[in-house]
Amino acid sequence: MKPGIPKGTRDFLPKEVARRNFIFNTMRTVFVKYGYQPIETPAMENLSTLTGKYGEEGDKLLFKVLNNGDFLSKADEQALEAKDSQKLVSSISKRGLRYDLTVPFARFVVMNQNDINFPFKRYQIQPVWRADRPQKGRYQEFYQCDVDVVGSNSLMLEAELVQIYDEVFSKLGLDVTIKINNRKILAGMAEAAGIADKLVEMTVAIDKLDKIGKEGVRKEMIERGIPDTAVDTIEKILEVKDLDTLKPLLANSEQGTKGIEELQAVFDFLDSYQMNNTLNFEITLARGLSYYTGFIVEVAADKVDIGSIGGGGRYDDLTGIFGMKDMSGVGVSFGAARIYDAMTALDSFPAEAEENLQLLLIAFDEASHRYAFKCLNQLRAAGIVAELYPDPVKLKKQMKYANGREVKFVALAGDTEMSNNTLALKNMETGDQEQKSLEDIIKFFT
RNA sequence: GUGGGUAUAGCUCAGUUGGUUAGAGCGCUAGAUUGUGGUUCUAGAGGUCGCCGGUUCAACUCCGGUUACUCACCCCA
Numbered sequence A: 001m002k003p004g005i006p007k008g009t010r011d012f013l014p015k016e017v018a019r020r021n022f023i024f025n026t027m028r029t030v031f032v033k034y035g036y037q038p039i040e041t042p043a044m045e046n047l048s049t050l051t052g053k054y055g056e057e058g059d060k061l062l063f064k065v066l067n068n069g070d071f072l073s074k075a076d077e078q079a080l081e082a083k084d085s086q087k088l089v090s091s092i093s094k095r096g097l098r099y100d101l102t103v104p105f106a107r108f109v110v111m112n113q114n115d116i117n118f119p120f121k122r123y124q125i126q127p128v129w130r131a132d133r134p135q136k137g138r139y140q141e142f143y144q145c146d147v148d149v150v151g152s153n154s155l156m157l158e159a160e161l162v163q164i165y166d167e168v169f170s171k172l173g174l175d176v177t178i179k180i181n182n183r184k185i186l187a188g189m190a191e192a193a194g195i196a197d198k199l200v201e202m203t204v205a206i207d208k209l210d211k212i213g214k215e216g217v218r219k220e221m222i223e224r225g226i227p228d229t230a231v232d233t234i235e236k237i238l239e240v241k242d243l244d245t246l247k248p249l250l251a252n253s254e255q256g257t258k259g260i261e262e263l264q265a266v267f268d269f270l271d272s273y274q275m276n277n278t279l280n281f282e283i284t285l286a287r288g289l290s291y292y293t294g295f296i297v298e299v300a301a302d303k304v305d306i307g308s309i310g311g312g313g314r315y316d317d318l319t320g321i322f323g324m325k326d327m328s329g330v331g332v333s334f335g336a337a338r339i340y341d342a343m344t345a346l347d348s349f350p351a352e353a354e355e356n357l358q359l360l361l362i363a364f365d366e367a368s369h370r371y372a373f374k375c376l377n378q379l380r381a382a383g384i385v386a387e388l389y390p391d392p393v394k395l396k397k398q399m400k401y402a403n404g405r406e407v408k409f410v411a412l413a414g415d416t417e418m419s420n421n422t423l424a425l426k427n428m429e430t431g432d433q434e435q436k437s438l439e440d441i442i443k444f445f446t
Numbered sequence B: 001g002u003g004g005g006u007a008u009a010g011c012u013c014a015g016u017u018g019g020u021u022a023g024a025g026c027g028c029u030a031g032a033u034u035g036u037g038g039u040u041c042u043a044g045a046g047g048u049c050g051c052c053g054g055u056u057c058a059a060c061u062c063c064g065g066u067u068a069c070u071c072a073c074c075c076c077a
Helices: A015-031 A056-059 A077-081 A087-091 A102-111 A156-172 A181-190 A194-208 A209-223 A230-238 A243-249 A254-270 A336-346 A366-381 A394-406 A414-417 A438-445
Strands: A044-046 A095-097 A120-129 A140-152 A177-182 A278-279 A295-301 A308-315 A329-333 A359-363 A386-388 A409-413 A423-427 A435-436
Touching: A015 A140, A015 A156, A015 A278, A015 A336, A044 A102, A044 A359, A077 A087, A077 A336, A102 A120, A102 A140, A102 A329, A120 A336, A140 A156, A140 A336, A156 A177, A156 A254, A156 A295, A156 A308, A156 A329, A177 A181, A177 A254, A181 A194, A181 A254, A194 A209, A209 A230, A230 A336, A254 A278, A254 A295, A278 A366, A308 A336, A329 A336, A329 A366, A359 A366, A359 A394, A366 A386, A366 A414, A366 A438, A414 A423, A435 A438
Parallel strands: A177 A278, A359 A386, A359 A409
Antiparallel strands: A044 A095, A120 A140, A140 A329, A177 A295, A295 A308, A308 A329, A409 A423, A423 A435
């Protein structure tokens, strides 16, 4: 049969996994340093946990898992008859693959509230699935790396998350711009423009500014039913570059004023911290997700045009739908695939990101193969990453394998080496070769 | 959900206005070379030209349909 994998999914070669792990490990180190604890949730959630959380569009993008057994016998016959797929789903599928890490986290918090300490700081690095049409840099299966705090309103946490972004990206060697804003400021804008009821429409349009430009945003807002005069007001406010200028413009809006105060508080916390990257107040930052209620943040790589490589914000009541009121949360997410792509484009992976084989042993015949195997065990015991070619086949074949593995040193074992208890250590780059005792080889590598 | 592109050897791809036996590079196997790789050279294995149908004396090539993948849009990371 012809091999294949589902669309929007990928295989990862050893080199890619090593590099991805480098990214994950860097993040973990920082997360742990800031006191965040790891959790994991199942790949599958109850479909009822997921549906309705991501809007109508989101529901369509949920992967549903078909019930086991004779699922048709319990199927909704009317829906089946009418070929109404939407309606049929609930009777033949009770589980779905998780769409993000935030909603499962909310569910997790409510279910495990007796076992966790609040405020609860967690990080989570796991794949998520979306039944979206794939395109460049967008897949149906991809990793999300989320850091969230639930159970505290403190704006210190916003500042802390900005620091985490700053530290992770500087450790990864990526120059980034961290853009922050506050949803309440956007709400204030809508209020000032007299279109408080059209906040979502306005937000969705503004969010596209980078992509479709000022004119495009104007067009989109008008198409979404925002009057010309309101659009004029909004456009004027969008020109603002700093909080002080903004203050009088939103003075009549309680929400807007609160948003400015909150954002100012975040900046004040960060006064004592020396940023490695650029931190900007960006009034045009909106972010798509509707559950954000306060602080919002997005990260873009400076030297490569790859879109957003991370984002997040505060959501006042995420756990409410699961029956736990007044649990404020704030969190950010790292887009692993895009960070990988950005680092690849800039060639900024350090050599140690690849855990390479240090030494390959090669034997000429059965007897020396046994001898090499003994040496191998001692080398490994000394902590050297070593391997013996499994069969004493032709040298050419074994050397070819060594080239393929990109191993820097090969140790050859034959009659001569066996008789004087050595190995012939060969540098694959220079071609130099020298007879060395096992002790000398171990010393050489350690 | 809407629109475009592609589908030929294990992989990446050529294939002329439709014409005899469908090619290249890489990879694989063997040899030149019984203790030495990256460069060479020689030979070999490997194909339902995505699938179904139509046009034609003749289809990898043209037409219709279909499936898969992919790119862009909507939305999103």
